[in-house]
Amino acid sequence: MIPLDAFDLKILGALQDDGRLTNQELAEQAGLSASQCSRRRMRLEEEKIIAGYHADLSSEALGFGVIAFIQVGLATHSPDNSKRFRALVNRIDEIQEAYSLTGDADYVLKAVLRDLKGLSNLVNDVLMPHQSVAHVRSSIVLDRLKESSKLPLKDLKAG
Secondary structure, three states, X not given: OOOOOHHHHHHHHHHHHOOOOOHHHHHHHHOXXXXXXXXXXXXXXXXXXXXXXXXXXXXXXXXXXXXXEEEEEEOOOOHHHHHHHHHHHHHOOOEEEXXXXXXXXXXXXXXXXXXXXXXXXXXXXXXXXXXXXEEEEEEEOOOOOOOOOOOOHHHOOOO
8 A cells, every 4th residue: 555645635535525526626625736636636546546436326216226135155166166156246237246255155246126026037047047156045125224435534544
């Protein structure tokens, strides 16, 4: 990790809150000149600390009414089987996140779907028939208590 000072942390915090800030607005929030702020932002982008910019779309407004967490156990724990499963997961747009785990399940997947029929299709027609999968257990989200992609920058020490 590259060393970050208080100005870098202010820039990162402001961009986490609003990635559409102009350089002038960002400079004012960070307490820097526009040129200093621009150089720092470019360095943070080059160092991949700022990984990108994107629009935050509303799943509900677009008709994606079901969020499910799907636990998957693999049929065998060979490198080839894991590779096949990873390839499958990367082909499925409905799967937003996928994690390899310790414990009972080998993987947990977060999927966003239009309805329960979509979840049924994903589980019964895509995941279960796949040669790498032994068992699947899904849980449907009833209520989202918190959703954030913000990192806890306050936990970082300016260096």
